[in-house]
Amino acid sequence: MVLMAIDRLKAIWTNGYIIDRDNKSQKWIRKNQNIIVEMKRLNNPNDITVEFMKNKISKGYGVTQDPETKNYMMVLDYKCKKCNFVCYAKHFQQSFNNWTNGNDDINKFIQNTQLSSHDNIRKAALEWIPYNKFYDIEYIARGGFDKVYKAKWIDGNINCWDDDNQNWKRICQDMYVALKSLNDSKDITLKFIDGIASHNKIDNNYIIKFYGITQDPHTKNYIMVLKYAESGSLRNYFDINHNKLDVDIRINYLFNIACGLESIHKNELIHRDLHIGNILKNNYDIYIADMGLCKLVNYNQSNNTKNNIYGVLPYIAPELKF
Template sequence: MPSNICPECNQKDTSYNWCKPCNLKHFQNDFNNWTSGNAKVDKFIQDAQLNANNYWRVIEWIPYDRFKDVKQIGKGGFGTIHYARWIDGYIDKWDIENQQWKRYYKDQEVALKKFDNFVNFNDMEIHYKTYASFTGSSSIRFYGITQDPETHSYMMVLEYVADGNLREYLKINFNNINWKRKLFNLYNLSERLMNIHKLDIVHQNFHPGNILSSNFKDTYSIYISDFGLSKLIGENQNNPEKKNIVSVLPYITPEVLSSDEKDTKAAMYIHLELLLTK
């Protein structure tokens, strides 16, 4: 529970060092000072900022020139991942004295995720919304959106995870992890999945390559990623704009392949598969 008093309005903070009513005004006052060049992208980011209950929920439009040391480090079914250093770092709290946002971790390591099979922002919106809903809890931290100046593709700015994904980690470390640690990690993943299902969202692409961590030895730093196939429960699956399935076939649930209505119980199909993963 928040216990600090906001120095601006003298009311209790909404969360630690975060006063939502005051920060809402600061974000609003800054809306005319930036744009992505796309009204829908701007609206998405602005709505997220106005609804942020803490600094973990804040996302921004980040110009591409605010990154350095950009290099490709991976490629998957949905797109490419680049490593970069974010010159400015993320928003932490409002600096009353200097009347600007105070930022942490300048030159912060981040991952830039570009979607090769999604044409425009509309295609990626459910992906963005899901990340924004879970950033810092069930999924890795979502810092904002940028745009590749050469291809004009939108890119997600995400937390960089040093240990990478579970599939690659287990190839090297499987025999070094005892069963107590494995079961703790599976229990933690179950909670992450449950948080996603509480929002009536099914992942549909849950496999070891989409389980990430900065430190797999720390149960609480394991996150779920890649919501490219995720859908709202009950959503019409006969959408004419539905994209081809791009995923890892052994881990796609049967109802995704058959285009039947999704059910959260199907996620347990994948969760049981993970027990057998090496």
């Protein structure tokens, strides 16, 4: 049991709640074994009904008693105050003690994304993914601040919560993902977290999907786990297929890029390093990638003590080069 407040506890209920009666065996049929519940101390155990009404309990399972203190407690749904039901955020929260990467800043960042998922798990939630969950790791390319690999992810990504098994239901087992290893990131900084936070703010089909974070056990560098774009960058794709693309296809690519940029700007961010090498292609889909340099529109460059110019030289505004 975990103390939530002076009069509240969180606990695992091994039996689960009653849903029906089995007349043949003369036993109760139960559901959701090992479910997380909340236990609230009764202020007036002589009038349980009043307690339920006063606290506006939408679903109470029953009453129990602490054998040591002899206090009676209501057994309640462990529900989210915002959603008024056990949402994705609550399911993530119940597992916070089951994983850690040894870095409090990264832990807190991942947990915050999970706590903001509520009814949309695909929008915000990231995972801490153990490195041994990847295999067939293959080097792809090197960037200015990172190395990119492709690998197969044994578990696949989370799709939804499975009430029957009380666990996450996953899809696309052994899927290919891109592992973006950030150079010299073993001593994590707020700058790094700020960069990946920018990526995670944007929910759009034209921004490359961000699944979670892992860590190389040898270099200790942190790694972003991203959707793998089989065709690579649009630059590489054009080098090979330039003469095969008609006008309609090119316009569709531009439309996809524009939709991605619109989503970035609606979140009051600017990319700061957009070029054809950071636009990826996978089958018929186009994605904007490399969101690590994203900043708020009102970001004050004068506060950046290094006053750096970012980007790839051919794509930098001429007035900034001199």
